Each structure stands twice: as C-alpha cells, then as structure tokens.
Amino acid sequence: MEHPPGPDDFRRLFHETNRRVYAFVRRYATESDCDDLIAEVYLAAWRHFDQLPAEPLPWLLGTARKVLANHWRSRGRRQRLAVEMAGISQLATADCATQAVDRADLVAALRRLREEDREILLLVGWDGLDSTQAAQVLHCSPQAARARLSRARKRLAECLTEAEPVTQLQLLTEAN
Amino acid sequence: MTTHLSEDTAMRALEAARPIPESVDEVWSPTRADRVLHAVLDQTTGSPRPSRQVSRRWALVAAVAGIATIGLIGQAVIPSGSVGSATPAQALDNLASHAVAITIPDGKFLKVVTTHTIEPTGTMIGGSSQDTTWYADDGWCWSTTSLSDAPEVTYRRDTWPTAEFAALLPQPMPDDPASLVDAINQRAADYVATHPPKANFVPPPSLWVALVADGAFKDVRTSAADRALLIRSLALLPNVTVDEHAVDPRGRPAVEVAVKYSDPHFPDAPQREYRLFLDGDGLVLASQIRMSGGKYYQSWITERSLVDSVPADVIKTVGSGHKTKMVTR
Structure with missing residues (x-):
C-alpha cells in the first residue's frame, strides 16, 4: 500500500521548500505581507496535497503566483512594480556579482525589463526551474515558455549592456 | 556603462x-x-488531503481524521421534536428511544447528496465537493464525487461499511454503551498498532467513538437497537455536550452532539470540536468540525431522498456486481 500523506509529510514539504517560496513571494510582496501570503500558499498545498507532483516547487510557486495576483488585484500596478523591485534589490546576493556585471547594474537591468521577461528570467535564474517547470508556474506550454525565455535572455543581455545604476534611494522611494 | x-x-x-x-x-x-x-x-485538521486514488484503507483513515466526506445517510424523516432533557445522558437516551432502522422499499434506492465545504470559501483553501451516493438495501452502493475546482468525477462501486471500517465496529455489539465505548477504543488501538501509516493521526478516544458511531449510522443494515446503543454511547464521551433545540447548517431542527478534542499530533494547536446534527430519529443530518473560538472549518451536509433508479452512466462506469471499483475520469 502506498504510504498515505500525513502531517509529517506536510511538515517535510514545508521545511524543504519554504525558503524558496519565501524568496519567490518576497520578490512580489512587502516583507510585512510575506507571512500571510506564504501561509495561504501552504494552506492550499494542504488542501491539494494529492495534486502535488514529485517535485512540488513549480506547483507551490504557481500557487504563490495566484495568491499574489489576488493580493495585488486591488492595488495599483505602479505600487506592485515598486515593491517587486525593492524585493529583488533586497534578495539579490551582494557579493556574488560576476566580474562582468555588478549587482547594481544587474538590478537596474532587471528593472528595465518587461514584467513578463523579468518573471521568467527569475524563475529560471533564481528559482532554479527549467523551462518546463517555469511553464507550470506560468500556466503556458513548455514551448511558449522556452520561446519566452529565449527572448528574455536576449533582452537581459541588452539591458545589461545599457544599464545605469539605480540607487537604493530610488528603490526605497518607489517602494513607499 | x-x-x-x-x-x-x-x-x-x-x-x-x-x-x-x-x-x-x-x-x-x-x-x-x-x-x-x-x-x-492551526487552520487545518487531521491530515493533508489524500489522493482520490488512494486505497479504501486510507479513505477510512481520512474519514477518522475528519477530512473525508462522511456520507451521512438515513431515510427522510420529520424530526420528532425536542427530547426536553437536561443532561447529555438523558437527552441522548430519549433520542435513542426514537431510533429507527433505515428502510429502503423494494425497487427503490436511497439517494444521499452530501456537500462537503471547507471554509472560508472563495479563498485558496476554501472550496467544496459533492458526493452523491445511491444505496441499495443489500449494503452496496454507487457513488460519484466531484470537486468544485476540478473537472474530474470519481465513480465508485462499494459497500458500506468497508471492511476496514467494519473492523472498528464490534460485531456482535455489546449490550451496554460503556462496553461499546471500551470495545471501539480497543479496536481503534489495535487498528492503529497494526496500520503504521495511520499513526500519523491517532484520534483521541472520544473522537474515535463519535466517528465510528457516525459511520455506523450510514450503514443501511444497522438495526434500530444498534443505533440506539450507539447514540447512548455518545453520552459517555468526555467533554460531550448536547443541545436538544439546535438547528443544522441548513436550518433543520436537530439534536446537536458536540465533542471537544485536541489533535494529539499538534498539541499546541487550538482545541477542535466535532459536531453531529441528528434528526429526531437519530439519523445524521450534518456534521461539522470547528476550531476553538467558534471558527467554522468544515461541514458535511446531507439531503436524502428515495429514488427509483441509479443513473445509467454511473452503472455503466462501475458496474452493478458485488465487486468494488473506482474510476476517475
């Protein structure tokens, strides 16, 4: 008999994935909103435990994306983008920039990208998903995700070439 | 640059x-x-939702955990009114004296529609499912289950009680309620000991008895005497309260039997309450699980009727023989 899911399985799921769900949610929500939003994601996971695939991260991030969409539905797009960029700025690892690109340039380039480009780039580059898994999060076909990723990679390279630093003050101003 | x-x-x-x-x-x-x-x-209870494809054994575990649909059946009756007693024992004794067996006339089927709702609806965790079961008088039934947020429908051909559930219900039944409570708890302990996966959720004795009683009420073959015994056994549970003048979630007059319990797996979680709403004949109208503080969490509400036939597509999908079958499509 297959082992039925139990609370311990759920706790294990939470402990194995919560950091990555936080890193995703924080990109699109203020620090103070994260806890409630993440709780809502895992409540959904509890209820839909039978639907979770062996690799649950794409499902969790796809659910987080819906939760965030609901969260932002009543708020302005400008505010949402400001929060997103502040989140990215906070999360971007400060000391991991390559010799070719520094962190400030990278953040500036991400800021210049279109939302859909930034979204798939971060799903792949930061969340570690492949294009098929990103497609699950974005609710599109793997082919569409691959095409979207290809375009986004090209645009990122272009934006990095054109990048000008964005100051922390700008980001904080946008976020408030 | x-x-x-x-x-x-x-x-x-x-x-x-x-x-x-x-x-x-x-x-x-x-x-x-x-x-x-x-x-x-704190906002959940029991175990995560089990797969619709899991074994009947897990379905039982889920039912005991309070998260699976508890099909609540019985013939359509008019409540007999208030039993008008002061203590749980007196109230349930009076109710037990009205207990009846379910009767399904020849050529008819008992159709029970159970709506399972998880609150709050309209959120990611909220939602509902509907289970429709057609019972024949031989204990076999057909059922369909559909979720509000999924296109699949699960068809089943099965008996009630299942063999696993039957293992929890003493046969023959003891003569008195106290012995019945002891017997159910002993069987529950044995079941947990021999089914390791179930150790994920070990209900407290009071919940075992309430859920086994609930399940036994579903069996069309449970006699009036056994129903009465089960009702009286509920009065012996710790932390039980009885409201003779309650209404169920649909506003139907009901006797409400509430059992407070803590989930042993989450000792820090709020206390929960399992409520059975029985009609005047001791048949189940609805059940609920509430969190402490009165927050409503889940409910199972039933509507019963006698019908002439089982839908052809249901019979075509799972057959009509005495063989369990489950199909999701």
Missing part, C-alpha cells in the same frame, strides 16, 4: 545574484518559518 554581454554571460550574472539560503535566513529565519507553519496547521 557595461560593455556588450552575451546572453549566457547575462544569465550567469543573474544566477550568481540569486538569493542563497544564508541570505534568506537573515530575514526569513527558521523561527519565522515555524511561526508560519504553525499558523497553517
């Missing part, structure tokens, strides 16, 4: 800046994560 970069270099730069666990932990601390986990668990 950065010099021209290749796409691969740009992606490597992006990947190099990805949040690392150590940096995430600085803001998303283990303590904070645990707080969120407990907030989630």
Whole structure:
C-alpha cells in the first residue's frame, strides 16, 4: 500500500521548500505581507496535497503566483512594480556579482525589463526551474515558455549592456 | 556603462545574484518559518488531503481524521421534536428511544447528496465537493464525487461499511454503551498498532467513538437497537455536550452532539470540536468540525431522498456486481 500523506509529510514539504517560496513571494510582496501570503500558499498545498507532483516547487510557486495576483488585484500596478523591485534589490546576493556585471547594474537591468521577461528570467535564474517547470508556474506550454525565455535572455543581455545604476534611494522611494 | 554581454554571460550574472539560503535566513529565519507553519496547521485538521486514488484503507483513515466526506445517510424523516432533557445522558437516551432502522422499499434506492465545504470559501483553501451516493438495501452502493475546482468525477462501486471500517465496529455489539465505548477504543488501538501509516493521526478516544458511531449510522443494515446503543454511547464521551433545540447548517431542527478534542499530533494547536446534527430519529443530518473560538472549518451536509433508479452512466462506469471499483475520469 502506498504510504498515505500525513502531517509529517506536510511538515517535510514545508521545511524543504519554504525558503524558496519565501524568496519567490518576497520578490512580489512587502516583507510585512510575506507571512500571510506564504501561509495561504501552504494552506492550499494542504488542501491539494494529492495534486502535488514529485517535485512540488513549480506547483507551490504557481500557487504563490495566484495568491499574489489576488493580493495585488486591488492595488495599483505602479505600487506592485515598486515593491517587486525593492524585493529583488533586497534578495539579490551582494557579493556574488560576476566580474562582468555588478549587482547594481544587474538590478537596474532587471528593472528595465518587461514584467513578463523579468518573471521568467527569475524563475529560471533564481528559482532554479527549467523551462518546463517555469511553464507550470506560468500556466503556458513548455514551448511558449522556452520561446519566452529565449527572448528574455536576449533582452537581459541588452539591458545589461545599457544599464545605469539605480540607487537604493530610488528603490526605497518607489517602494513607499 | 557595461560593455556588450552575451546572453549566457547575462544569465550567469543573474544566477550568481540569486538569493542563497544564508541570505534568506537573515530575514526569513527558521523561527519565522515555524511561526508560519504553525499558523497553517492551526487552520487545518487531521491530515493533508489524500489522493482520490488512494486505497479504501486510507479513505477510512481520512474519514477518522475528519477530512473525508462522511456520507451521512438515513431515510427522510420529520424530526420528532425536542427530547426536553437536561443532561447529555438523558437527552441522548430519549433520542435513542426514537431510533429507527433505515428502510429502503423494494425497487427503490436511497439517494444521499452530501456537500462537503471547507471554509472560508472563495479563498485558496476554501472550496467544496459533492458526493452523491445511491444505496441499495443489500449494503452496496454507487457513488460519484466531484470537486468544485476540478473537472474530474470519481465513480465508485462499494459497500458500506468497508471492511476496514467494519473492523472498528464490534460485531456482535455489546449490550451496554460503556462496553461499546471500551470495545471501539480497543479496536481503534489495535487498528492503529497494526496500520503504521495511520499513526500519523491517532484520534483521541472520544473522537474515535463519535466517528465510528457516525459511520455506523450510514450503514443501511444497522438495526434500530444498534443505533440506539450507539447514540447512548455518545453520552459517555468526555467533554460531550448536547443541545436538544439546535438547528443544522441548513436550518433543520436537530439534536446537536458536540465533542471537544485536541489533535494529539499538534498539541499546541487550538482545541477542535466535532459536531453531529441528528434528526429526531437519530439519523445524521450534518456534521461539522470547528476550531476553538467558534471558527467554522468544515461541514458535511446531507439531503436524502428515495429514488427509483441509479443513473445509467454511473452503472455503466462501475458496474452493478458485488465487486468494488473506482474510476476517475
């Protein structure tokens, strides 16, 4: 008999994935909103435990994306983008920039990208998903995700070439 | 200004800046994560939702955990009115004296529609499912289950009680309620000991008895005497209260039997309450699980009727023989 899911399985799921769900949610929500939003994601996971695939991260991030969409539905797009960029700025690892690109340039380039480009780039580059898994999060076909990723990679390279630093003050101003 | 970069270099730069666990932990601390986990668990009960494809044994475990549809059946009756007693024992004794067996006339089927709702609806966790079961008088039934947020329908051909559930119900039944409670708890302990996966959720004795009684009420072959015995056994449970003048979630007059319990698996979680709404003949109208503080969490509400036939597509899908079958499509 297959082992039925139990609370311990759920706790294990939470402990194995919560950091990555936080890193995703924080990109699109203020620090103070994260806890409630993440709780809502895992409540959904509890209820839909039978639907979770062996690799649950794409499902969790796809659910987080819906939760965030609901969260932002009543708020302005400008505010949402400001929060997103502040989140990215906070999360971007400060000391991991390559010799070719520094962190400030990278953040500036991400800021210049279109939302859909930034979204798939971060799903792949930061969340570690492949294009098929990103497609699950974005609710599109793997082919569409691959095409979207290809375009986004090209645009990122272009934006990095054109990048000008964005100051922390700008980001904080946008976020408030 | 950065010099021209290749796409691969740009992606490597992006990947190099990805949040690392150590940096995430600085803001998303283990303590904070645990707080969120407990907030989630405080709003849940039992075990995570089991697969619709799981074994009947797990379906039983889920039912005991209070998260599976508890089909609540019985013939359509008019409540007999208030039993008008002061203590749970007196109230349930009076109710037991009205207990009847379910009768399904020849050529008829008992159709029970059970709506299972998880509150709050309209949220990610909220939602509902509907289970429709057609019972024949031989104990076999057909059922369909559909979820509000999924296109699949699960068809089943089965008996009630299942063999696993029957293992919890003493046969023959003891003569008195106290012996019945002891027997159910002993069987429950044996079942837990011999079914390790079930150790994920070990209900307290009071919940075992209430759920076994609930399940036995579903069996069309349970006699009036056994129903009465089960009703009287509920009065012996710790922390039980009885409201003779309650109404069920549909506003139907009901005797409400409430059992408070704590989930042993989550000792820090709020106390829960399992409520059975019985009609005047001791048949189940509805059940609920509530969190402490009165927050409503789940409910199972039934509507019963006698019908002439089972839909042809249901019979075509799972057959009409005495063989269990489950199909999801």
